[in-house]
Amino acid sequence: MAAEGRGPRLLIVPAPERCLGWALRAANGRPLGVGVRTYRSEEELAEAVRVLLIERAALRCSVAQSEGRQWVWSAYLPARSTRRMAAEPAPVARSARGYLRRDQCQAGAEGFLSGLQWVGQELRRGGRDGRWPL
Known part of the structure; x- marks a missing residue:
């Protein structure tokens, strides 16, 4: 278990x-993972991260081999549309690096999800007052 205040950081x-x-x-x-999108302001980024942390239990990860x-x-969040022809969900996060083996990649995804869970719990407990870096 990590020491008080010591753990993953956004x-x-x-x-x-x-x-x-x-990241x-x-x-x-x-590195555990990185966001896929970029944002024009710190406020826009903070709102996207807030949603990610709130919805983290709904994240689903897929593993694939790259061209290399x-x-x-x-990592994907479920689509938020009731339309029958809703677009495929876009990823919100990805691995920060490539892995040589599938099992290593799956462990990396699990580490990302655990890290995100830790950060969310820290914020809930009032750690760092919601300020960056988290």
């Missing part, structure tokens, strides 16, 4: 064209 990362993204890092700095034959995972 970080703001700069993106092209003056945008922002996010989830383990307490030791190892490395294993990667993507």
